[in-house]
Amino acid sequence: MKDTMSGKGAICPYCDHLHVPEDEEIWELYDPDCCGLTCTSCGEEFEVNVICSYTWVTEKTDEQEEIEMARRTAAGMPGRMVQ
Numbered sequence: 001m002k003d004t005m006s007g008k009g010a011i012c013p014y015c016d017h018l019h020v021p022e023d024e025e026i027w028e029l030y031d032p033d034c035c036g037l038t039c040t041s042c043g044e045e046f047e048v049n050v051i052c053s054y055t056w057v058t059e060k061t062d063e064q065e066e067i068e069m070a071r072r073t074a075a076g077m078p079g080r081m082v083q
Contacts, residue, residue: 010037010048017041
């Protein structure tokens with residue numbers, strides 16, 4: 001049996017059918033503790049391991065940005081610093 005990996009859904013390791021959760025309403029594919037699955041194309045059973053990745057994006061509040069701008073202006077520095 002071959003291993004497969006996809007960012008779009010579970011690929012059957014027997015027939016390469018792509019099981020897209022939204023298309024087939026297989027919502028358990030979003031569960032990190034998922035599961036075994038029976039391929040809707042070839043009927044074979046296979047195991048699915050879900051790898052989750054999280055990314056957090058943060059930014060300063062408008063109030064904090066205004067405070068920093070006022071400090072820079074008072075110190076004779078340009079407005080917003082670019083990093």
